[in-house]
Amino acid sequence: DTGVSQDPRHKITKRGQNVTFRCDPISEHNRLYWYRQTLGQGPEFLTYFQNEAQLEKSRLLSDRFSAERPKGSFSTLEIQRTEQGDSAMYLCASSFQGTRAEAFFGQGTRLTVV
Amino acid sequence: AQKVTQAQTEISVVEKEDVTLDCVYETRDTTYYLFWYKQPPSGELVFLIRRNSFDEQNEISGRYSWNFQKSTSSFNFTITASQVVDSAVYFCALSEVRDDKIIFGKGTRLHILP
Secondary structure, three states: OOOOEEEOOEEEEOOOOOEEEEEEOOOOOOEEEEEEEOOOOOOEEEEEEEOOEEEEEOOOOOOOEEEEOOOOOOEEEEEOOOOHHHOEEEEEEEEOOHHHOOOEEOOOEEEEEO | OOEEEOOOOEEEEEOOOOEEEOOEEEOOOOOEEEEEEEEOOOOOOEEEEEEEOOOOOOEEEOOEEEEEEHHHOEEEEEEOOOOHHHOEEEEEEEEEOOOOOEEEOOOEEEEEEO
16 A cells, blocks of 8 residues: 555646546545645645544535545545636545544645636 | 644755744644644655644654643744755644544745755
8 A cells, every 4th residue: 555545636627617536545544534725825624534424524615515435445525616716736634543643645636727 | 713823934044954843723622633744845745743732742853853832832843954855845733632633734835955
């Protein structure tokens, strides 16, 4: 296992289109987190899962955003009707037993909405 | 509410100088975790250290050291004898046990000049 994997690494889409990102966590990790990072800012929490259960969603996560982790393994983050303000780096992280253990981050998916 | 403040937006030092990155946090909880992450130009967040709120012992790892002071709600990070490879953005982060998500500061961009 080489760490947290995110796909795609880069995505350019036209405003109004839907996009979906995938995250494959480290296999034994039961926690999975999604963050968004814009230029010059720290990562902002979006949502997290304990196995397949989505435990918390940030107010940043509008109705256009949805995340799933259907079998407690990989996760998807979908953005519907993308807007230019959605342009950012989307980061996924995983950890074992919550933040009592360190969270490992993937390389992120950079979304550009044109 | 939990909050992390990194007042230094950007720091430049000449190689081999020591440099300290400041971090001040706010939390209502007595049990929490503090973190430092490094984000090199490649973009991936690299875990450096995790500290729990009951352990105020300072830690040293090679050229890196961390000073945790509950009395001032600070968790500062010092790099001794800095090297060009230390150039990156460094994030301080906080997690409260009761909700288990990691909240990041805005980061400090560190430039080590040759």
